[in-house]
């Protein structure tokens with residue numbers, strides 16, 4: 171503020187007295203003229219504000235020293251100094267005001283960022299909280315590594331103060347189960363997230379809905395997906411239909427090194443589209459590519475896990491520090507140009523009497539029925555829009571990233587790749603594509619898929635809002651707290667999995683080669699919010715991967731330099747970009 175006033179002062183005088191070299195005030199304070207003719211410095215700090223009379227009729231006497239003469243000039247309000255003095259007066263007033271406001275703000279922020287529950291028997295903190303910021307800085311960087319060292323310091327359950335919000339990080343299968351299953355009534359809801367807040371979709375659809383709305387959306391989603399044969403042969407046929415297009419696309423690269431994720435996501439998303447909107451899209455269709463780019467941006471451009479739950483205030487900051495505005499644009503475009511557009515298309519030739527051919531049609535039919543029966547219901551179009559978006563976002567990158575990890579891991583373990591191929595060759599052959607009924611005969615492939623899911627841990631941290639106080643491990647988890655549930659702490663627990671950071675599919679097979687499913691294997695979550703698309707995801711992983719292993723040999727771009735196994739962490743955990751060659755085994 172001082173600086174600003176000083177600059178205004180100098181500029182105002184200098185602009186109106188072009189010949190002036192130095193200015194000297196009546197209080198004998200000199201300061202520098204900044205015009206281009208190179209006059210010497212007089213300490214500018216001296217000018218403020220004692221130089222001026224602040225009475226009701228402020229005047230200022232200034233000695234104007236030119237090259238040869240000294241002339242004394244008195245300025246008053248009527249002259250050009252008026253704005254100058256007004257500026258100074260205002261500055262002084264606003265300085266006092268600003269200090270007051272700042273003090274108030276600090277006191278307010280301090281009271282808001284203190285945990286109300288501190289002092290009660292909540293889980294311990296891993297480190298002292300910083301004034302105002304609490305533990306927010308601990309959320310920077312790789313959150314999984316951060317949680318891991320905090321766990322070592324504070325134990326399986328620990329508290330964080332994130333700008334006044336109490337969060338508890340829950341580690342270990344036993345604790346996750348206790349929180350998500352035993353206390354399911356109190357931990358059913360997710361905290362409001364930024365994407366639904368900025369789109370005005372809080373309590374819409376499936377991901378961000380809660381209470382009775384969530385129950386009804388979840389129940390209708392389950393029943394429509396079952397109606398479309400999820401986990402059964404009908405759904406498998408939809409997947410196999412897409413697998414054929416995907417294989418041709420892979421073959422079209424003729425062994426050239428490619429990045430898999432884009433084309434893989436396009437294929438997997440088509441399965442979700444064939445269910446939700448009733449048909450697939452061509453991979454090169456511009457409309458589809460735009461929708462895919464937007465869906466992909468949700469993950470790739472998504473802010474860090476913590477920012478995901480931060481307030482919308484971040485959106486109002488100037489610029490786009492957290493990429494939130496860019497992110498918002500992608501999500502709005504997905505909403506308007508895909509979800510709403512497709513719903514309107516289905517509505518155009520919709521009839522309640524037709525057998526529904528898409529999720530949208532089935533939902534609209536149920537919506538109409540509920541309306542006619544005049545039963546209270548949450549089925550409506552805003553929920554449907556958000557639901558379609560949830561299915562696309564939650565159902566694309568998850569399965570696609572898992573397959574992407576599996577291919578990468580096979581580049582590191584060619585012997586595993588050959589073992590899977592041999593199993594397929596023996597039990598399916600190479601003349602017809604594998605189908606769902608082959609899977610019981612392919613336990614090694616199933617073990618490779620499970621081990622990929624365990625090793626990669628693509629959905630590493632879930633979150634919940636605590637709606638009623640409960641106790642776990644002797645600690646109090648107060649109502650209003652939020653939970654980070656570290657799923658990877660169960661998937662990588664040394665007491666369950668020997669050498670958890672090694673890729674070892676055999677851990678999912680018993681001595682007779684039968685497939686195992688340990689309770690701690692929870693890549694789809696646990697409890698009431700467990701993945702609604704689990705059966706579809708498993709069918710996709712089985713059929714896409716079985717066909718890929720059967721037809722292609724996966725080779726690294728450069729055989730002497732394998733791509734890294736390091737992950738990129740956003741809301742999910744995906745491999746760093748790498749290139750792979752798909753060599754057709756039939757050629």
Ligand code: HEM
Nearest residue numbers: 376377564565568569629632694695699700701702703707
């Ligand atoms: C390998 C693939 C997949 C993995 C690893 C996965 C994992 C998960 C996880 C961990 C959750 C959160 C559970 C919780 O918060 O407790 C979840 C929720 C969800 N998933 Fe999946 N998922 C996959 C595929 C799919 C597919 C294919 C779909 C749909 C087409 C889907 C739709 C959803 C939805 C809508 C939710 C929210 C459910 C709710 O809140 O009630 N997911 N998934």
